[in-house]
Amino acid sequence: MPRKLKITVDTNVCVGNATCEIFAANTFALNEDRQSMVVNPDGDPEEKVLEAAENCPVSAITVADAETGETLFP
Amino acid sequence: MVTAINDDLFSPAVVNDPYTYFSQLRDEDPVHWNEKYELWVVSRYADLVWVTRHPEFFSSEWWKKDPRGPYPEIDESDLGLYQYVREFFSDWFIQHDRPEHTEMRMVVHSYFNPKAMELWRPIVQKAVKSLLDEAEERGSMDAMKDFAIPLPLLVIAQMMGMPNQDRAFIRELAEKLLFLGRGELNRMQPLTDGIKGLLEYLSPIVAERVKNPGEDLLSVLAIGEKKGIYTRDEVLANAVLLLLAGHETTINLICNGTLALIQHPDQLASFREDPTGRTVRATEECLRYDAPVRSIQRIASEDVELGGKMVRKDERLRWFISSANRDPEVFPNPETFDIARYPNPHVAFGSGIHHCLGSTLARLEGQEALRLLVERFPRLNLEVPARDLSYQPSITFRSLKSLPVSWN
Ligand code: HEM
Ligand code: SF4
Numbered sequence: 001m002p003r004k005l006k007i008t009v010d011t012n013v014c015v016g017n018a019t020c021e022i023f024a025a026n027t028f029a030l031n032e033d034r035q036s037m038v039v040n041p042d043g044d045p046e047e048k049v050l051e052a053a054e055n056c057p058v059s060a061i062t063v064a065d066a067e068t069g070e071t072l073f074p
Numbered sequence: 075m076v077t078a079i080n081d082d083l084f085s086p087a088v089v090n091d092p093y094t095y096f097s098q099l100r101d102e103d104p105v106h107w108n109e110k111y112e113l114w115v116v117s118r119y120a121d122l123v124w125v126t127r128h129p130e131f132f133s134s135e136w137w138k139k140d141p142r143g144p145y146p147e148i149d150e151s152d153l154g155l156y157q158y159v160r161e162f163f164s165d166w167f168i169q170h171d172r173p174e175h176t177e178m179r180m181v182v183h184s185y186f187n188p189k190a191m192e193l194w195r196p197i198v199q200k201a202v203k204s205l206l207d208e209a210e211e212r213g214s215m216d217a218m219k220d221f222a223i224p225l226p227l228l229v230i231a232q233m234m235g236m237p238n239q240d241r242a243f244i245r246e247l248a249e250k251l252l253f254l255g256r257g258e259l260n261r262m263q264p265l266t267d268g269i270k271g272l273l274e275y276l277s278p279i280v281a282e283r284v285k286n287p288g289e290d291l292l293s294v295l296a297i298g299e300k301k302g303i304y305t306r307d308e309v310l311a312n313a314v315l316l317l318l319a320g321h322e323t324t325i326n327l328i329c330n331g332t333l334a335l336i337q338h339p340d341q342l343a344s345f346r347e348d349p350t351g352r353t354v355r356a357t358e359e360c361l362r363y364d365a366p367v368r369s370i371q372r373i374a375s376e377d378v379e380l381g382g383k384m385v386r387k388d389e390r391l392r393w394f395i396s397s398a399n400r401d402p403e404v405f406p407n408p409e410t411f412d413i414a415r416y417p418n419p420h421v422a423f424g425s426g427i428h429h430c431l432g433s434t435l436a437r438l439e440g441q442e443a444l445r446l447l448v449e450r451f452p453r454l455n456l457e458v459p460a461r462d463l464s465y466q467p468s469i470t471f472r473s474l475k476s477l478p479v480s481w482n
Contacts, residue, residue: 016127017429034127055187
């Protein structure tokens with residue numbers, strides 16, 4: 001079983017660039033205001049989620065291990 | 075009473091002081107049909123964000139799709155050149171909509187991610203220090219020519235793996251491309267010359283990188299060709315895009331930021347008290363207060379209502395960053411330069427799917443340039459009266475012609 005992730009998007013920072021949606025399409029989706037939302041934290045493999053977080057141009061995404069709380073990104 | 079709105083966006087009054095002009099426009103007619111140039115002018119923050127986040131209504135492909143002629147008008151004998159220029163710019167990925175935009179941007183997107191860019195910080199610091207050393211020896215400098223221009227040019231040329239000695243030549247050609255946002259009747263000639271010169275310069279280098287790709291940014295584009303995403307012409311055009319976007323804009327951040335600090339001695343003093351701790355917010359405030367890019371264009375893909383106006387399919391529209399960044403609906407005391415301002419959701423880098431690819435790099439360069447400048451020269455003065463400063467007559471770039479400063 002892959003570990004559970006706690007993924008957050010800081011909507012004060014998100015500029016609706018949609019990069020996260022491109023890298024991890026089953027995890028992130030842009031809402032009507034074109035702000036990123038986590039629609040399913042188990043939607044994609046962990047590396048995809050981390051890749052999305054790393055490539056967000058404004059570093060709006062944080063990823064942690066849901067059980068231990070350990071920060072995985074940044 | 076509603077006063078008449080001056081539609082000449084290239085007039086010295088609007089070019090030199092866009093802020094007074096746009097504060098009137100924001101109040102009186104925030105989505106304004108500019109009769110003179112047949113163009114919607116969008117001045118409020120909320121409308122700017124809405125436009126940029128709805129690329130399905132507002133296409134970026136305006137060079138290709140605009141059924142109207144160029145504005146301001148050009149010399150009739152230059153229509154052939156206009157056609158050439160138009161085809162060239164249409165290959166830029168900034169000029170594409172989805173799905174092609176996504177595919178083209180993704181070729182270079184990760185190269186610019188925040189983690190990768192952080193590795194450039196020591197290189198930027200070293201370059202800033204050596205420019206300041208040279209200036210200190212001379213005793214004064216034109217902050218434009220001697221500081222703001224060389225830094226970003228050096229960085230982007232190094233990223234692209236171009237020889238150092240080619241920089242002056244690259245800059246000379248790139249300057250011709252700045253006629254992009256200007257109004258001169260005969261501007262198609264320098265634009266064409268600039269494009270042709272850069273293509274001639276880049277072609278053999280790109281051919282070599284396609285054969286032998288390295289780690290540099292040109293090679294990243296070249297690999298995009300190997301993957302079938304770019305044609306050779308598109309590789310060349312997008313190399314020019316990255317070269318131009320990669321330095322012209324950051325130049326203005328450094329120069330306009332330096333001027334704002336000099337003109338607000340209390341803010342300069344506060345920055346100097348803790349340069350390391352205050353540099354991030356100070357740089358963001360420079361980006362907001364006197365934004366390097368004034369405005370960006372779109373073209374409507376269908377009839378769409380915006381701010382109570384009906385924008386018709388194929389009508390062009392420009393959103394003004396210089397205006398949105400001073401919108402009192404979003405920024406308390408918007409006319410105040412406050413280096414501690416927070417939050418500061420300025421739109422200097424645009425918003426939505428075309429949000430600036432180089433924003434992390436630009437921020438890094440701006441932070442290091444401003445921080446090290448303030449650390450080096452505790453006193454900074456203008457060498458000419460402020461009223462003698464003037465700006466390039468562009469509606470795209472907020473660019474000073476020169477900025478002579480001293481530190482005695
Ligand atoms: C202070 C400096 C800068 C400012 C103010 C700035 C501003 C902008 C703005 C407003 C846009 C949005 C254009 C649109 O929506 O059509 C943009 C896009 C872009 N910028 Fe920057 N920029 C800066 C620095 C850079 C740097 C350093 C690079 C590259 C090394 C760069 C490369 C790009 C590219 C490639 C795009 C197109 C993105 C796309 O269409 O997806 N910019 N920039
Ligand atoms: S990549 Fe970042 S800025 Fe873009 S939509 Fe996702 S969270 Fe927002």
